[in-house]
Amino acid sequence: MDRLIELLPDFWAATGETLYIVGLAMLFGGLAGLLLGLGLYVTRRGSILDNRWVFGTLNFVVNTFRPIPFIIFIAAVQPLARVVVGTGIGNNALTFGLALAATFAISRIVEQNLLTVQPGVIEAARSVGAGPLRIITTILLPEALGPLILGYTFIFVAVTDMSAVAGLIGGGGLGNFAIQYGYRLFNPAVTWAAVILIIVLIQVVQLVGNRLARAVMRR
Amino acid sequence: MAIIQIADVTKVFAARGRGEAPSAALDGVSLDIERGDVFGIIGYSGAGKSTLVRLINALEKPTSGSVHVNDVEVSALRESQLREVRLGIGMVFQQFNLFNSRTVWGNIEYPLKVAGVPKEQHQARISELLHFVGLVDQAHAYPDQLSGGQKQRVGIARALATSPAILLADEATSALDPETTREVLALLKRVNEEFGVTIVVITHEMEVIRSIAHKVAVMENGRIVETGDVFDIFAAPQAEATKRFVSTIVTSVPEGAALEVLRSKHPGRIVTFSFADGNTSQSAVFLTLGEAKVGFELVYGGINEVQARTFGHLTLALTGTDDAIDSALASIRSVATVTEVK
Numbered sequence: 001m002d003r004l005i006e007l008l009p010d011f012w013a014a015t016g017e018t019l020y021i022v023g024l025a026m027l028f029g030g031l032a033g034l035l036l037g038l039g040l041y042v043t044r045r046g047s048i049l050d051n052r053w054v055f056g057t058l059n060f061v062v063n064t065f066r067p068i069p070f071i072i073f074i075a076a077v078q079p080l081a082r083v084v085v086g087t088g089i090g091n092n093a094l095t096f097g098l099a100l101a102a103t104f105a106i107s108r109i110v111e112q113n114l115l116t117v118q119p120g121v122i123e124a125a126r127s128v129g130a131g132p133l134r135i136i137t138t139i140l141l142p143e144a145l146g147p148l149i150l151g152y153t154f155i156f157v158a159v160t161d162m163s164a165v166a167g168l169i170g171g172g173g174l175g176n177f178a179i180q181y182g183y184r185l186f187n188p189a190v191t192w193a194a195v196i197l198i199i200v201l202i203q204v205v206q207l208v209g210n211r212l213a214r215a216v217m218r219r
Numbered sequence: 220m221a222i223i224q225i226a227d228v229t230k231v232f233a234a235r236g237r238g239e240a241p242s243a244a245l246d247g248v249s250l251d252i253e254r255g256d257v258f259g260i261i262g263y264s265g266a267g268k269s270t271l272v273r274l275i276n277a278l279e280k281p282t283s284g285s286v287h288v289n290d291v292e293v294s295a296l297r298e299s300q301l302r303e304v305r306l307g308i309g310m311v312f313q314q315f316n317l318f319n320s321r322t323v324w325g326n327i328e329y330p331l332k333v334a335g336v337p338k339e340q341h342q343a344r345i346s347e348l349l350h351f352v353g354l355v356d357q358a359h360a361y362p363d364q365l366s367g368g369q370k371q372r373v374g375i376a377r378a379l380a381t382s383p384a385i386l387l388a389d390e391a392t393s394a395l396d397p398e399t400t401r402e403v404l405a406l407l408k409r410v411n412e413e414f415g416v417t418i419v420v421i422t423h424e425m426e427v428i429r430s431i432a433h434k435v436a437v438m439e440n441g442r443i444v445e446t447g448d449v450f451d452i453f454a455a456p457q458a459e460a461t462k463r464f465v466s467t468i469v470t471s472v473p474e475g476a477a478l479e480v481l482r483s484k485h486p487g488r489i490v491t492f493s494f495a496d497g498n499t500s501q502s503a504v505f506l507t508l509g510e511a512k513v514g515f516e517l518v519y520g521g522i523n524e525v526q527a528r529t530f531g532h533l534t535l536a537l538t539g540t541d542d543a544i545d546s547a548l549a550s551i552r553s554v555a556t557v558t559e560v561k
Binding site for chain 2: 118123125127130131134138142145218
């Protein structure tokens with residue numbers, strides 16, 4: 001316990017790092033995943049921009065990268081991280097890898113949720129003369145907004161989970177803190193402190209997500 | 220000049236999977252719909268009527284043949300050129316297809332936004348439509364707070380927002396109960412009569428055709444098997460499919476179980492007399508039978524009204540000598556259609 005109090009500054013720093021890493025990964029991965037998911041949805045058979053080659057390509061790419069376990073994925077994308085964020089190690093490299101992994105996961109979540117929008121509603125929008133871009137922004141996304149918020153909340157939890165492997169490439173955050181100072185130095189109190197804070201963080205995010213989704217869906 | 224001209228159209232949908240044959244939804248359909256008409260298209264599910272109506276606003280493109288609306292060949296336009304055409308054609312759907320993320324107001328406003336109508340004109344147009352469909356109090360409700368009938372009235376208001384010349388109604392009453400169906404049909408009738416909107420009604424219910432249509436086309440297996448004025452179709456259906464539809468609301472010559480019941484009660488001769496207004500008089504029939512000393516009893520059938528004209532099929536059980544009956548029937552044949560029921 002004394003050790004934990006001693007480590008408190010590092011603990012808060014690790015918390016800040018987790019928020020930074022997960023926040024940025026969700027921002028970039030969220031946007032890229034939204035675009036990729038929309039791409040999958042609109043190019044699928046019978047959809048508003050039906051194109052089997054584009055759909056087939058996107059589908060193949062997502063299916064190829066999404067199942068790779070993150071602990072391997074983060075090591076494998078190091079060369080790419082060096083090109084994009086200038087380094088293969090540390091928080092920025094970790095954030096890049098997380099954003100990339102989140103992109104693929106989010107694209108499927110987005111695709112699934114958009115598929116719950118009744119095709120008839122899209123047809124009604126087409127029947128009044130709305131074009132594809134207008135349908136996406138004014139009908140498709142608003143109609144699916146509630147489930148999308150819940151989907152993003154789900155991915156936030158998954159990304160927080162994945163961020164715990166940070167130590168592998170020299171990144172920080174609460175997960176790394178728990179392993180570094182708790183597990184490796186035989187100090188369960190430190191491990192548990194990190195675990196509890198992660199639980200609190202996730203509860204808060206889930207609560208906000210549920211509230212938002214309920215407000216949007218009016219139930 | 221017909222407002223909608225469909226000429227020799229076929230529509231083939233690509234095979235869904237390996238080993239499945241492509242399916243022809245439309246097989247050589249030609250149809251002209253005149254301005255101001257309420258045109259009914261009736262058929263069982265899978266007959267191709269939904270595909271046919273979607274050719275008119277180009278939600279579907281024909282595999283061959285052409286579709287003209289207001290002399291514009293809509294089947295030849297690209298998706299990006301269709302906005303203008305679709306603003307002139309409203310559409311209502313069986314499942315209403317309202318935008319659940321928008322209020323009643325927002326649903327009706329959407330086509331105005333797509334059409335680029337200046338924002339300051341929205342208020343007047345939307346409240347005019349809300350009054351017309353009787354939903355002023357529900358303006359700020361969301362679709363999931365409305366009943367089926369109210370949803371369809373929103374659908375109609377939305378379809379009329381841009382003052383289209385044509386309204387397509389795809390099974391617009393099929394998800395509604397009979398009472399609500401009558402209300403919605405009455406509303407469609409007003410749309411036609413007050414605004415002169417040409418309405419194309421898709422349905423599988425003959426009652427819908429009888430209530431509001433002026434002309435009707437009967438579809439079966441991707442073809443139009445019969446078309447004409449609603450009165451003529453009801454009074455004298457020709458094609459088998461048409462006869463089946465007409466028989467759902469008109470009792471004509473007794474058949475099957477109904478006939479067996481009649482036979483067991485009336486061992487004598489049973490004859491059906493068919494009347495269409497304007498060219499026959501029932502009294503002539505009854506007078507002739509009376510003069511020939513043929514007894515008669517009305518056992519089956521009835522008189523129907525379509526578009527304020529009447530027609531009917533009356534089945535009588537006759538009593539008397541065969542000679543008397545034969546000579547009476549011979550003279551009646553000149554004023555009514557006579558069918559001896561075997």
